[in-house]
Amino acid sequence: MKIGIGSDHNGFYLKEDIKKFLAGMEHEIVDYGCSSCDAVDYPDVAFEVAQAISEEKLDRGILICGTGIGVAIAAGKYPGIRAALCHDTYSAERAQLSNAAQIITMGAQIIGTELAKKVVEAYLNVKWAGGSERKVNKIIKKEKEILQQLQ
Template sequence: MKIAIGADHNGYELKEAVKSHVEKLGHEVEDFGCHQCAETDYPDVAAEVGKSIQQGNNERGILICGTGIGVSITANKLKGIRAALAHDYYSAERAQLSNNAQILTMGAQIIGVEAAKKNVEAYLNVSWEGGSQRKVDKIDQVEQDENN
């Protein structure tokens, strides 16, 4: 699977650890930065990752900032994108199974490296099977109604 990953400066170190882990799991990773620990605004990175998924260049994404909230809010502003904040294994798994979330978000100031790796595995090791299709359709309808 091709995975887009990105972080602001607060999430840089966790992004690097997660990126390495995702590659070890056998996935291809496209890194949208930040590429150093220099100050980076999370909305810029989150928008790039989300757009790469909108355009079909990546199947899923992982975004990291200080809390995971900012990148989640930003990514969810993009049409058709469902980003889910998850700091535990079960929520990360359900992000995909229940909500068909294309992006998993986490906070580097909230979660440790090993827990983040487990969350990423939970998220990437499952596939959407239409489990809550009616609810996901309603999410999409809210977006449609808002844009009309």
């Protein structure tokens, strides 16, 4: 699976730990930054990962900031993207199984490294098989309606 990962400066160390974990799982990883603890605005990274998923350059994405909230909001602004904040394995599974979320987000100031690895594993080990399809389709339909109104 081709996975994009990105963080702001608050999530840098957790991102690096997750990258190593993913490499051990033999996934292809694309790092969208940041590359140090120097200040980076989380929307910039979130938009890049969301765009790559929208363009089908990635299968899934993982975004990390201080709380995971900012990157979830930013990625979710990109048309067609469903980003889910996950700090437990059940939510990570349901993000994919019930919501077809292409991106999960986490907060480095909220979750520890070992639990974050379990969350990532839970998210990547399941594939959407149409669960809650009616609800997901309502979200997609509403987004298209809004985008048409804006044109």
